[in-house]
Amino acid sequence: MEQTNQAYLGLRQALETAANAMDPEIRAHSLRTGQRMETILKEMDRQDLLDLWNWGDLSPLNYHDMGKIPGEYGTGHTEIGEIFFKRLHQLFNQKSGQATIFTSIAADICRYHHDHYGECRLKSACGGDIPLAGRVCAVANAWDHLALDGLRPCQILATLESQSGGQYDPEVIGALRRFYERHGALEL
Numbered sequence: 001m002e003q004t005n006q007a008y009l010g011l012r013q014a015l016e017t018a019a020n021a022m023d024p025e026i027r028a029h030s031l032r033t034g035q036r037m038e039t040i041l042k043e044m045d046r047q048d049l050l051d052l053w054n055w056g057d058l059s060p061l062n063y064h065d066m067g068k069i070p071g072e073y074g075t076g077h078t079e080i081g082e083i084f085f086k087r088l089h090q091l092f093n094q095k096s097g098q099a100t101i102f103t104s105i106a107a108d109i110c111r112y113h114h115d116h117y118g119e120c121r122l123k124s125a126c127g128g129d130i131p132l133a134g135r136v137c138a139v140a141n142a143w144d145h146l147a148l149d150g151l152r153p154c155q156i157l158a159t160l161e162s163q164s165g166g167q168y169d170p171e172v173i174g175a176l177r178r179f180y181e182r183h184g185a186l187e188l
Helices: 002-021 024-043 047-053 076-092 097-112 132-148 153-161 170-183
Strands: none
Touching: 002 076, 002 097, 024 047, 024 132, 024 170, 047 097, 047 132, 076 097, 097 132, 132 153, 132 170, 153 170
8 A cells, every 4th residue: 555655646746747847838738638538538438437547636638748849740749758658657567556557548648649540650550449548639639729729619519520530539529529419518
């Protein structure tokens, strides 16, 4: 038990240090994307995954842009974030099974959130080979960017639906559609 508590505190400290080094706008975007991922996963009836992945008040959903620098476009940061969480995985996996789960999911989210569901590229995963966390993050990430661009919820949904099966997983887009139909909005 003591080893698990030490692992939790160590992981928490490492995450706080890394998050404090992030650009404030990128950090805020990462947190909003994490909240949107949680909304989608709940709509997909996957609370079980949230219960498994989260560790206390820490959520691996909140760190998809770890390593991103201001003004960077493209996927250059995905490898940096993945490496960061793989190193944390090496540090903490012997101390706690929950740390192993947390760091593995966070690494997957960093690595796969820019992969396109229906477009297989060289050295890239596609379709169901992309972990669910990465497929959900792709939609939540785009949702946040479109909202920041000033699109209304119906426009955001239409934009994302137009890319269902191409860039985005149709199951994830379907969950977003159901949420919108039930609440009449994309934000609660």
